Amino acid sequence: MARRPMVAGNWKMYKTAEEGVILVQDLEPLVSRLWNEVEIVVCPPYTALKSVSTVIELDRLALALGAQDVHWETEGAFTGAVAPRMLVDLLCDYVIVGHSERREHFGDTDVTVNKKAHAVFAAGMVPIVCVGESLETREAEETESFVRTQVRAAIEGIAAEHASKLVIAYEPIWAIGTGRTPTPESANDVARTIRATVGATFDQSAAMSIRVLYGGSVNPENAGRFFAEPDIDGALVGGASLEAESFAAIAEAAL
Ligand code: PGA
Numbered sequence: 001m002a003r004r005p006m007v008a009g010n011w012k013m014y015k016t017a018e019e020g021v022i023l024v025q026d027l028e029p030l031v032s033r034l035w036n037e038v039e040i041v042v043c044p045p046y047t048a049l050k051s052v053s054t055v056i057e058l059d060r061l062a063l064a065l066g067a068q069d070v071h072w073e074t075e076g077a078f079t080g081a082v083a084p085r086m087l088v089d090l091l092c093d094y095v096i097v098g099h100s101e102r103r104e105h106f107g108d109t110d111v112t113v114n115k116k117a118h119a120v121f122a123a124g125m126v127p128i129v130c131v132g133e134s135l136e137t138r139e140a141e142e143t144e145s146f147v148r149t150q151v152r153a154a155i156e157g158i159a160a161e162h163a164s165k166l167v168i169a170y171e172p173i174w175a176i177g178t179g180r181t182p183t184p185e186s187a188n189d190v191a192r193t194i195r196a197t198v199g200a201t202f203d204q205s206a207a208m209s210i211r212v213l214y215g216g217s218v219n220p221e222n223a224g225r226f227f228a229e230p231d232i233d234g235a236l237v238g239g240a241s242l243e244a245e246s247f248a249a250i251a252e253a254a255l
Contacts, residue, residue: 009241030248066094084123110153175216220249
């Protein structure tokens with residue numbers, strides 16, 4: 001079964017609303033011809049979602065929209081938080097959940113990541129679930145078991161009909177924003193483990209349908225080598241997604 005590659009840009013805490021609009025307007029003409037083959041997603045900060053969403057709709061840009069996080073409750077007294085249906089209202093298709101920066105700085109755990117994944121599906125969107133090991137875990141040669149545990153926890157109790165839509169990003173923490181990466185072969189080994197874990201939890205069809213992304217210091221020079229691996233279906237890109245040319249070049253490499 002052919003999986004449509006995805007290249008998603010995680011803007012993190014960069015870009016005002018106005019800067020975000022300029023970025024997507026610069027980006028889209030460079031990538032629009034890829035759309036049938038490659039799904040290109042931008043994930044601005046909350047404050048830029050409305051403006052970016054509006055320009056995507058009005059200008060009919062061939063881009064999908066994602067948020068960087070969400071709360072798992074449908075509404076309530078949660079100062080500073082944003083509920084899934086607020087993101088649906090802004091026409092978000094995807095939500096990144098469990099990014100290592102959320103786990104490290106904002107207390108996300110395997111349990112809250114699972115709650116968020118449920119809430120995102122319940123609202124009709126798709127989570128981009130992030131997993132990945134620290135350098136310490138890698139050096140202890142415990143990467144595969146660590147990632148397997150994270151994936152199992154994240155997808156626990158997810159409905160079978162949603163499972164095949166999952167997007168899971170393998171992002172080794174030590175590769176994020178550092179310029180260091182695993183070899184494409186070793187990233188593929190972990191991607192295969194992720195797929196097998198989904199297969200063991202659901203079935204083989206789900207395992208073959210989910211998209212597994214690699215993330216961590218992806219750039220126009222190295223992207224193609226990751227995309228050539230059989231179990232890697234695209235990338236979650238941080239730094240290189242903040243500039244139209246570099247992000248477009250990565251998307252191009254996914255063709
Ligand atoms: P990076 O970030 O591409 O800047 O390494 C990736 C991410 O955190 O998703």
